Amino acid sequence: MPPISPCVPQDLPAFEAPANCLNEPGRIIAVALFKISEFDFVSGDWADPTKWAPKITAGDIVIIKPVTGEFPEPSEVTVDGDGLVRTVRTGTDYDVSYSHRGVDDNIDFYSVLNGSNNEYSAGFVFPDFSIYLAADKQNNLIPVTFNARPMAESSLTSQRRFMVNARWSCIDLPRVHKVPRSLFV
Numbered sequence: 001m002p003p004i005s006p007c008v009p010q011d012l013p014a015f016e017a018p019a020n021c022l023n024e025p026g027r028i029i030a031v032a033l034f035k036i037s038e039f040d041f042v043s044g045d046w047a048d049p050t051k052w053a054p055k056i057t058a059g060d061i062v063i064i065k066p067v068t069g070e071f072p073e074p075s076e077v078t079v080d081g082d083g084l085v086r087t088v089r090t091g092t093d094y095d096v097s098y099s100h101r102g103v104d105d106n107i108d109f110y111s112v113l114n115g116s117n118n119e120y121s122a123g124f125v126f127p128d129f130s131i132y133l134a135a136d137k138q139n140n141l142i143p144v145t146f147n148a149r150p151m152a153e154s155s156l157t158s159q160r161r162f163m164v165n166a167r168w169s170c171i172d173l174p175r176v177h178k179v180p181r182s183l184f185v
Contacts, residue, residue: 028069028098030125030184033062036141046177065184069098071124091171096124103150103160110148118143122166125184132174139175144168
């Protein structure tokens with residue numbers, strides 16, 4: 001599908017009415033980091049664990065699990081329009097957050113990721129093993145900025161956790177694929 005141009009009308013694809021029994025759980029249970037320079041998945045690769053294995057072994061994909069996270073409503077980015085057009089939508093800002101235990105052993109990991117300078121993108125895995133990718137309509141990964149920081153509550157029964165925000169901007173909605181359950185449980 002060619003990129004959407006704001007000056008060329010696009011035909012809407014068919015709307016899929018949700019079934020009454022539809023279940024799309026919302027908690028993020030895992031995160032996949034993708035080294036953008038080494039990424040070469042095509043549509044059929046997402047559900048095939050044999051396509052993931054060499055990338056994981058090489059360190060080009062890193063799976064972070066288990067996590068607890070949310071995919072909140074993104075923010076619309078607009079600019080002033082011209083003439084009678086009040087505003088023009090130019091993009092969407094995403095800010096996805098997740099947290100996990102295992103702080104002490106991951107200080108170095110997140111120190112590097114925080115300063116990775118657009119080398120990595122991310123996908124967020126839900127309990128039905130759908131992944132939402134920071135990618136455009138052509139499945140080109142979008143660089144993600146990470147802000148990871150350790151935190152600890154004052155309670156003696158609390159656990160230290162990493163709190164992580166993953167941020168990116170793109171006019172397109174995230175791409176959705178099914179991923180192998182075996183990699184994310």
